[in-house]
Amino acid sequence: MEKLHFCERGGYLLGPTSSLWSISSDPSEFATPGDAAIVGCTNLRCRACGQQVQFERELPAGQDGRTYQCACRTYREDKFRAADDDDERDPALPWRCGGHSTATLPFDLDGVKIGRDTDFATLVRKTLAGWSPPSARPSEREQPYGWASKLHVRLTDTELKDAVSGAAAPLLSDADAFVRGAALRFFCEFPAAMETACIEGLLLGDRAPFLSQDPTVRNVAVPLESSLLRLLGRRIILLRERNDPDLPHLLELARAEVLRRDSWVQALYHFLWKADPDWLMANVKALVTANPEQWRDLLGSLSEGAAGEAGERIARLPGVDAKELESFARLLSAKDSRRQILAALGKKK
Ligand SMILES: [Zn+2]
Ligand SMILES: [Zn+2]
Structure with a gap:
């Protein structure tokens, strides 16, 4: 059927x-x-x-x-x-x-003929470099990976289901930072469309190409590394859902990453609180010692119920401003967590 x-x-x-x-x-x-x-x-x-x-x-x-x-x-x-x-x-x-x-090949997508003879390498690079057909929906055109995503989804379960991801994978190391950024964001949307080994290769390979600003993100300055680590996080969540044997290995990479200095670590906290909460809680002090300026992101990415314990552990660490931690605690609606942090700071509740 x-x-x-x-x-x-x-x-x-x-x-x-x-x-x-x-x-x-x-x-x-x-x-x-x-x-x-x-x-x-x-x-x-x-x-x-x-x-x-x-x-x-x-x-x-x-x-x-x-x-x-x-x-x-x-x-x-x-x-x-x-x-x-x-x-x-x-x-x-x-x-x-x-x-x-399932779509029947060939078909027309916003005026572009898609079939077995489509040159996906050229088409996907062109679209991840910022082009999209004028008749695509405005919101699909706005995101640099929007139309590539649309094409990828439309090819689901056809014989060309891997054509877009296959053409996008080599673009992760393209010479153009915009293309690298768009390819990373494409795979953040479809973390199942790439191999674990490919993410590992990017993390352990030359990181210099990911340290430049991401030109696909407007209005805020973030390095390409932010998307790279988000991709790692998305892949971890996916492997966890699948009970995949590669999960422990990727978690090891993520643990090493969040303990590194000068990495865009805050992109990973949210995923690790979901996939690896015990390790994260046990290492809260080490994490804040490695990247003290990230303590708000670290605490802010976990549930309010758990924020008390994490806050208590980091309350006396150098680099954590006691006044700011107090303000953070007073804004928590979870009473127990609020009390726990204020007590660790020696403050009245
Ligand atoms: Zn429907
Ligand atoms: Zn009816």
Whole structure:
């Protein structure tokens, strides 16, 4: 039987087209968490009456909502929502994505013909260097990896499913920092699309190409290393979900990384609190000693319940400003954690 792909969150219902979303004209397009744009589901099915949900494909200019309808229910959406939304302001809907078939090759994606003879090396490099087809959704064009992601998702389960990631992997060491940054961010979205050995090679190889600023990130100055470590974190979470035997090895690399000085360590804390909390807690002092200016990120990335113990351990360390730690503690809503840190600082609760 043909494999179907289901939209995340039961499928999205969309109001009038915006820069962030539009209904697809391609029945095989489905919504995934990595999408740069919100893709409206075109195959919603009603669990009550069994019908396919009909909706207004094209809206007249100025119409402020889109009507969806099955035999038993009518619903009008003016912005966007997921079918499984449990927000109490929205009524619960009996509709869920009924699945989308695998794309048939060749196909046209925003005016670009995609098939067996497509030169993916050239196309993927061009798109990760900043190009995207003018007819792609604005939000897909805004991110340097947006259109490459769209193409990658559209090729899911086809014989070309690895074509985009295969073309993107060598670009992680491209001479152009923009391309390196876009390739890193592409793999952060799809950490399953690369080999563990490839991440290891990047971490243990020459790190100089990752120390320059990431030109794909606007408005804030972050080095490319930030995305490299986020990629490591995303891969760790993925291997943990899969119970993969490579996990301990990657955790070792991440532990060595967060204990290093002058590495963009804060990118990893959040992932390690999830995947390796006992080691992290046991090494809180060593971590803050290695990178004292990162203590706020370290404490801020864990649950408030655990912040007390971590805060208590670092309270007397040089490099941790007692006043700032006190302010941090007073902002915690978890009472026990707040008390624990204030007590360690010798302050009244
Ligand atoms: Zn769907
Ligand atoms: Zn119905």
